[in-house]
Amino acid sequence: FFSIFQELLMFSQPHRRFNILTEEWVLCSPHRALRPWQGQVETSSADDRPHYDPSCYLCPGNKRVGGDKNADYLDTFVFTNDFSAILPRQSSDSGNDELRSHDDNEDGLLVASTTHGVCRVLCFSPRHDLTIAEMDVSAIRKVVDTWVSEYLSVGNLDYVNYVLIFENKGAMMGCSNPHPHGQLWATETIPNEPHKEIQSCERYHLKKDRCLLCDYVALEIKKKERIVCESDYFVSLVPYWAIWPFEVMLLPKRHLSSVLDLSTEERDDLSDMLRRVACRYDNLFQTSFPYSMGLHQAPTSPDAFSAATAPPEDRRRLVHMHLHFYPPLLRSATVRKFMVGFELLGEPQRDLTAEQSAERLRNLDEVHFRQRS
Amino acid sequence: FFSIFQELLMFSQPHRRFNILTEEWVLCSPHRALRPWQGQVETSSADDRPHYDPSCYLCPGNKRVGGDKNADYLDTFVFTNDFSAILPRQSSDSGNDELRSHDDNEDGLLVASTTHGVCRVLCFSPRHDLTIAEMDVSAIRKVVDTWVSEYLSVGNLDYVNYVLIFENKGAMMGCSNPHPHGQLWATETIPNEPHKEIQSCERYHLKKDRCLLCDYVALEIKKKERIVCESDYFVSLVPYWAIWPFEVMLLPKRHLSSVLDLSTEERDDLSDMLRRVACRYDNLFQTSFPYSMGLHQAPTSPDAFSAATAPPEDRRRLVHMHLHFYPPLLRSATVRKFMVGFELLGEPQRDLTAEQSAERLRNLDEVHFRQRS
Ligand SMILES: [Zn+2]
Ligand SMILES: [Zn+2]
Numbered sequence A, B: 001f002f003s004i005f006q007e008l009l010m011f012s013q014p015h016r017r018f019n020i021l022t023e024e025w026v027l028c029s030p031h032r033a034l035r036p037w038q039g040q041v042e043t044s045s046a047d048d049r050p051h052y053d054p055s056c057y058l059c060p061g062n063k064r065v066g067g068d069k070n071a072d073y074l075d076t077f078v079f080t081n082d083f084s085a086i087l088p089r090q091s092s093d094s095g096n097d098e099l100r101s102h103d104d105n106e107d108g109l110l111v112a113s114t115t116h117g118v119c120r121v122l123c124f125s126p127r128h129d130l131t132i133a134e135m136d137v138s139a140i141r142k143v144v145d146t147w148v149s150e151y152l153s154v155g156n157l158d159y160v161n162y163v164l165i166f167e168n169k170g171a172m173m174g175c176s177n178p179h180p181h182g183q184l185w186a187t188e189t190i191p192n193e194p195h196k197e198i199q200s201c202e203r204y205h206l207k208k209d210r211c212l213l214c215d216y217v218a219l220e221i222k223k224k225e226r227i228v229c230e231s232d233y234f235v236s237l238v239p240y241w242a243i244w245p246f247e248v249m250l251l252p253k254r255h256l257s258s259v260l261d262l263s264t265e266e267r268d269d270l271s272d273m274l275r276r277v278a279c280r281y282d283n284l285f286q287t288s289f290p291y292s293m294g295l296h297q298a299p300t301s302p303d304a305f306s307a308a309t310a311p312p313e314d315r316r317r318l319v320h321m322h323l324h325f326y327p328p329l330l331r332s333a334t335v336r337k338f339m340v341g342f343e344l345l346g347e348p349q350r351d352l353t354a355e356q357s358a359e360r361l362r363n364l365d366e367v368h369f370r371q372r373s
Helices: A004-012 A091-100 A137-155 A192-208 A212-223 A264-285 A312-318 A354-362 B004-012 B091-100 B137-155 B192-208 B212-223 B264-284 B312-318 B354-362
Strands: A015-018 A025-028 A077-080 A112-114 A117-123 A162-169 A181-187 A227-230 A234-237 A248-252 A291-296 A322-326 B015-019 B024-028 B077-080 B112-114 B117-123 B162-169 B181-187 B227-230 B234-237 B248-252 B291-296 B322-326 B329-332
Touching: A117 A137, A137 A162, A137 A181, A137 A264, A192 A212, A192 A291, A192 A312, A212 A227, A212 A234, A227 A264, A227 A354, A234 A264, A248 A264, A264 A354, B117 B137, B137 B162, B137 B181, B137 B264, B192 B212, B192 B291, B192 B312, B212 B227, B212 B234, B227 B264, B227 B354, B234 B264, B248 B264, B264 B354
Parallel strands: none
Antiparallel strands: A015 A025, A015 B112, A077 A117, A112 B015, A117 A181, A162 A181, A162 A291, A227 A234, A234 A248, A248 A322, A291 A322, B015 B024, B077 B117, B117 B181, B162 B181, B162 B291, B227 B234, B234 B248, B248 B322, B291 B322
């Protein structure tokens, strides 16, 4: 029993909320949203980039630091990162099997293992001056198509078990180039974050024989208060346990395990929803909204699951694909949220509630502020 | 079996290391340390603060935003934060017991609980222009003494089970005031980070009947390669699983569960080690080095432990107190590490190895660069 009155009362006082995906808590302090701001203010650069920048290493036809020349591409363009954080397995590595996994050395205190993988860069558009918020849906559809083909081709490498597709946007996020692009890191092991989520989904499935995120999506659509926008096939919402002030999850309503499961209609719909979310973001503070965004989906190898609760062919079905948007901005184009102090040493803390953030994002226009006459 | 040759080979290639405290992984890419920097460069403010700033709300005798006036303090000064993220339990709250814990509502999908606590601010010194790196050891000793008295007094509140003492330093960390100060958040629940650590320590103790961090400290002192500096009672090191480029842990060699266990000599020694670590940090890039620093120690209530593996009076003994320093700087006073993209959506990644960072910190002077003639 949890009445609306109790919920209102709780949500006006300091409280903690539980993240069902990572099984960690976030501290919520709604009474504090009005405290004065005395911290660092970031610079917001006026966005007047040219269509083509001869000094940009991502623009079509330009030379990269590594010496290679970009194709004269017309929609998307993918290449292997010249400074990859992980490297492919070489045939000469196979003799070093002993080196690949030292999962219990020095009494379990110093544990390391070598790892292999591929880092790819994906240019979203030949246009240096666009972002997803201002691209045509048909152009974003090319990005989605490239996610599918890359997930498939890189995922097929025998030493790749997980493919993390993400975008890091804006100087505030340390992004070194404003040309619209994302990345794709294909790894031998499942990284921490999706690993925690998959374990939670497995546990939920074991207990209830249902999908955690199917249930969550259905509940949020019923409740409405955290929904940002909705389409036939997708829904975007501020999760109940959001950490970042305007954090958003974008989920398919249907149980899709990876981008491979997307129908043609769903690819179009996802492309449109990506634009709608990014556009609302830009309109919130009338700025090119910085964020880290990424897709969590099924590992590309069924062996990569921790608990073998199902036959290999069913294991990937435990995962319900979704996108996370983690944007740092808090109050304006120049005032950000810092994840420091108590956040780093204790647990994440936020002032604005998820419901308040969702309401603000929900009330925004889906026409980009720069495209309004 | 893990030979030095294998270790060298592994540590020159991409590999993952395991954090025994949080049980999460960090991706390490040593081959990548030389990639060109094209990202955001921060401004480094020249540090010419006055001894006393009439507009600073932390300087002695000044008025705070909330209207209260600071004491004319001579060493440390503590007050309750005027904008606390958590609030004390009121006697009127006791009727709302039902509201305090909703640990399983809406099918376990929307889980929240109210929480209480106290947020305190601790001024380290009346001098507006100092930091721990430049304070006298005798003045830092007053800070350590205040940690002890606050841990004791706030920890004794019946709704407080954990006391997190931390310092957030520098505009890059969102710190709103350069006056040397830390904070103390006393909470009803154990925050995520110490909770994960305590669970790991409990598991290790259950398995080996020894303390995880006693064993780790002994191993690191034997290995030497990650030690930054050492004293009679304490050791500072770059942990094997460090995430931040120049992350440091400061640990007592003896098994101390909290600051209450510090002997007089250990309080002096800790004060000196705090100065030594902070001074090396400032000397690294000849700047006032930003960081978040905090103490992880025993909960103030034995009931706060998850698993009752020992009688109440012994449970706090499972914890080995330690300090974490999380500094953002990477290459210079103006180039920082960003925790974004793969870090947020996958897992932390670093280029410099922990051994390389430790060596650089180890080779630095312990006389502050501004105090050299
Ligand atoms: Zn996810
Ligand atoms: Zn700790």
